[in-house]
Amino acid sequence: MRTPTVLTAVAGLVAATAATGLMPRAPEPGPRQSGDADLAATVRAAIDDPRGLRGIAVASVDGGRVRVAGIGDRTPGGPAVEPGTPFEIGSVGKPLTGMLLAHRSAAGAVDPDDRLRTVLPEVTGPTGEVTLAELASHRSGLPRLPTGPATLARTWWTSVTAGNAYAGDDVDRIVADARRAEPDDDRGAVSYSNFGASLLGQGLAAQAGVGYPELLRRDVLTPLGMTDTVVAADPADLPGGRAEGATAGGRPADGWTGAGYAPAGIGVWSTAEDLGRLTAAMLAGTAPGADAATPRFDDEAGRRIGYGWFTSRYGDREIVWHNGGTGGFRSYVGYERATGRGIVVLANTAHDVDALGLRLLGVRGDAASESTGLPGWIGAGLALAFTFLGGLSLLGTARRGADRLSVLSAAGWAVLYLGLGHRLGDWSVVPGWIWPLGAALTGVAVALAARRWRDLPVVAGAPPWRRWTGAALSAAFAALAVAVIAA
Template identity: 45%
Template sequence: MKVLALLSGLITALLALFIAPTPPTLGPWTTGDPALAERVRQAAGAKGYRGLSVAVIDDGRITHAGVGDGGGPDPRPVGPETAYELGSISKATTGMLLADLAADGLSPDTPLRELLPRVKFSDPAVGAITLAELSSHRSGLPRLRMTPMTFARSYVATLTGGDPYGAQGPQSVLDDLAAVSAQERGPVRGTVRYSNLGAAVLGLALAEHAGTDYESLLRARILTPLGMDSTVVLAPQDPLPAGHATGQDENGRPMDPWRDHGSAGAGGAVWSTSGDIAKLVKAVMDGTAPGADAATPRFTEKPDRRIGYGWFTTRHGERDITWHNGATGGFSTYAAFDRASGRGVVVMGNTSKPVQGIGLRLLGVGTPGGDEGPPVQSLAFALLFSFAGLGLLVSAFRNPTLDRLSVTGRFLWAVLFLWLAYGTGGWSFVPPLVWALGAGVLAAGAAAALTRWRAMPVSGGPLTWRSWPGPALPAVLLIAFGLATAL
């Protein structure tokens, strides 16, 4: 039994190496300014990024560089025209819409109920939230309205790389707003509490005020005046922009684009380029952009960080950096500037690894070598979930009273956790060999258990309905996740 288990484990571990997680790395391609490209590589570090499109603004002059590629079936070098999912940088442009409309007479203290009279608020206090409170995350609204269905969708998306929101339109966002209860609101209105729901609602409320939809308002007020022709809000059936980058997570899994166009004001379904966002940053920095006053800090979140309408300003030593970042399933973005020095930066990456650290280093804040260490959760998933089969291996050798149902249950749970480790482990920091070894441990345990299979009873006790959940539950989860991945 020991020899069979050892051979099975070794062969499986070797085969698993061919399908183990493969964290993205920056390829050799370089476009744009060579000196800037080299600085980007030094700032990014070794793993976790696939293609970075970067712009640096220095005293009004914009310099571009691209390193790596856009991924997908036909990978190409990235540059200032490569489209990326923008994510939450849209919250900054939504804040600029508020500032621009305020200059035309719309009061930032206007309550929601005046602009959205058709919404039937479950909690009347939600209707009293002002536009300024929404834009500065002081509304008390939750980050997202979490129901059992949205939680399940989000969890499945984490495992499968799918879109956690689906084609959520404006009405879905307004329905979530109407359903927010007093218990779901924050304990202290006026305290900064980051809310995607609040930013999405702000975009819809401003569009309602203007008598149009959010994309049309954004294009008329911000994009067209600044010549940002490559920035788009995609409807569910719209094709992705030509020449777009393909998103991946930090482990190299392809990620579906997010289609929640109803949340465009918060970053849903918005695509842009580093070239376009560099125009935005330059114009905000020099004060010529419509609604540029949105970047003025107005409210304090904590001693070193304040917020205006959408834009954050953080103190780094003696320097104030005004910024916003973005993160979707397979993309990370960052736009920032230091008005005092006249320097700004835009960084776009087509993996889920944050790019904020790269941007700060290019501004002279922070040190080279990649972003900080991984979340403890990612390390735990990689190191613990990979070896879930260890329990089956030990039981196969040490437990004299094994039964078939318990062995099947332990095997299926171990397979499920090995799958979880593959998708959620921190493989940019933990060698993928660890995952392959975990697969080998599971195979060794299964082989050892199979040598005793004929002698095992079906169940360790009387066969009742209580005997079946152990193997049935992981089987159902594996089937469900498999179907979700296939679809």
């Protein structure tokens, strides 16, 4: 074997060996646990694949008895999850808003058929004509979120960077968005809408003359003894001792806060203990606004919806439920009236727990997953593409590159692509050992480029100014990529 070939192979081997120490690893629940030991063991046995999970808090309700347990860690290598550890619950907050409607309707303060404009006069135009019941049951015809280039760009960016998707969305902003919005032709059919749920909650709060967090605390949380459930309107309001959110691949994720979307579950934190109390009270029919769970309208696939709560059939079994998902958390609350059993599952990664919740209820099936951020197949694609793309590009440039400038640019991008793959890839779907293979390919390409370096001019081909301009633009894009990695 020729010496250059041996050196190239060695370069690839060295790169792969060095990269093994940095190999991305999806989180898994650690061995620590707290609370009811039997429940913790049951939860571990029900997890079909632990990759992508880190910490889990669970409450089990059976015949009015509530048991709670925690497994895994709040943060990487940090404190253990306990039954009282606060988790971001996302859209599990929507049923709480639905319960507010049912409770205030029973008290005669509002009527479900009232128009939005009667409780929130600032909302004029077509959106003001939708009813409170339509908002509570996702039948308003309003979009999931207000549409527009800025919203789409922010949604994409926060999905990539695991940032706060609702930063700056206060009450004034969603009211302004509501004045510009128009229900579509699907009004009357169930179409999930964070926007609609938020307008409902803000309208109820305005009619009551208080802010949404205060109304929720006064009418629902305090009567149920849910003292550890809070609405964080901004980062300063986040509860102490909370779990840290992360993507399914393990990347830290910012908490979602935005006062305008609080009624949709944005910024709502709770514990397995508190949600266990909620579930027990819903089963007993003693929760304020418990009638919100009564199924009133048909949804797809045989599912029905009340005010925020869904009801699904699995054979001869009927489960009332809702789930939640943010950039770094997943949640599931479900119960079965016929058996008096209920379950709460909270997790501090963006790994769906709906199926786990159903298994813990003894049901074989799937709840409708509320996926947020990048879908799993996109995260897997990013892992594979970025891991190998840079090395392949540099390999081609090393063989055909006309000058040092092109080789240097390709080498820089090869390293950056590896970093992007490590940072953005969903390594709970793609095996982490693939990343060192990409590093090996890059190492081989760097070795080939080094062999050609002396024989290449600094700049060749197009006019030098054009080549240097292209290099400057490439460096600018590289700086943006670094910002994505660091974000």
